[in-house]
Amino acid sequence: DSGVTQTPKHxxxxxxxxxxxxCSPRSGDLSVYWYQQSLDQGLQFLIQYYNGExxxxxxxxxxxxxxxxxxxxxxxxxxxxxxxxxxxxFCASSVESGPRETQYFGPGTRLLVL
Amino acid sequence: xxxxxxxxxxMFVQEKExxxxxxxxxxxxQSYGLFWYKQPSSGEMIFLIYxxxxxxxxxxxxxYSLNFQKARKSANLVxxxxxxxxxxxxxxxxxxxxxxxxxxxxxxxxxxFVKA
Numbered sequence: 001d002s003g004v005t006q007t008p009k010h011x012x013x014x015x016x017x018x019x020x021x022x023c024s025p026r027s028g029d030l031s032v033y034w035y036q037q038s039l040d041q042g043l044q045f046l047i048q049y050y051n052g053e054x055x056x057x058x059x060x061x062x063x064x065x066x067x068x069x070x071x072x073x074x075x076x077x078x079x080x081x082x083x084x085x086x087x088x089x090f091c092a093s094s095v096e097s098g099p100r101e102t103q104y105f106g107p108g109t110r111l112l113v114l
Numbered sequence: 115x116x117x118x119x120x121x122x123x124x125m126f127v128q129e130k131e132x133x134x135x136x137x138x139x140x141x142x143x144q145s146y147g148l149f150w151y152k153q154p155s156s157g158e159m160i161f162l163i164y165x166x167x168x169x170x171x172x173x174x175x176x177x178y179s180l181n182f183q184k185a186r187k188s189a190n191l192v193x194x195x196x197x198x199x200x201x202x203x204x205x206x207x208x209x210x211x212x213x214x215x216x217x218x219x220x221x222x223x224x225x226x227f228v229k230a
Contacts, residue, residue: 043220056215090159099147099209099216100166105159
């Protein structure tokens with residue numbers, strides 16, 4: 001158990017809908033990262049927050065947004081969902097935000113868009 | 115161009131033998147981090163080992179060691195005394211960037227099968 005929690009574990013929804021994925025980092029970690037893992041794209045970095053502020057952005061679609069709250073938990077919002085958004089979404093956390101930081105991953109949220 | 119290349123889509127190893135999983139990377143940054151993660155069939159991502167670009171010694175964590183060859187830009191994972199539970203997908207990753215933001219890039223992965 002990495003100490004990172006994600007809810008829900010599974011999510012099934014329809015095209016066009018909007019969902020929110022939630023992540024609680026390890027105690028003491030200030031950085032939260034979101035990743036998408038799909039069969040065709042592999043593991044893709046989406047976005048990182050550090051202590052409430054956006055720190056780095058990867059291949060995140062405009063339909064997706066995220067935020068980190070004062071208690072350091074984070075939410076990833078996915079809207080106007082398409083079939084291709086079906087994937088495993090991981091949250092990870094680390095203490096700080098540098099190149100040497102080890103990220104610890106949560107169990108993931110498996111999203112299925114029908 | 116691929117930033118992280120794992121050339122072995124699948125590997126077989128006999129139980130109790132050692133195996134090397136290859137990883138090459140491409141970056142122009144001087145300060146970067148290299149990581150290996152394990153993903154069993156259950157789906158979770160498990161951190162295995164870390165190597166910093168300025169570290170002169172190869173990293174070791176129990177049965178895992180990282181063969182870091184900076185000039186060749188390679189960071190191969192060596193698993194000694196393979197166990198059946200080592201059967202999983204293994205990802206090499208690199209963290210690079212600057213104080214404006216660091217990104218982590220993952221390779222496509224290598225699926226390891228440990229035979230009894």
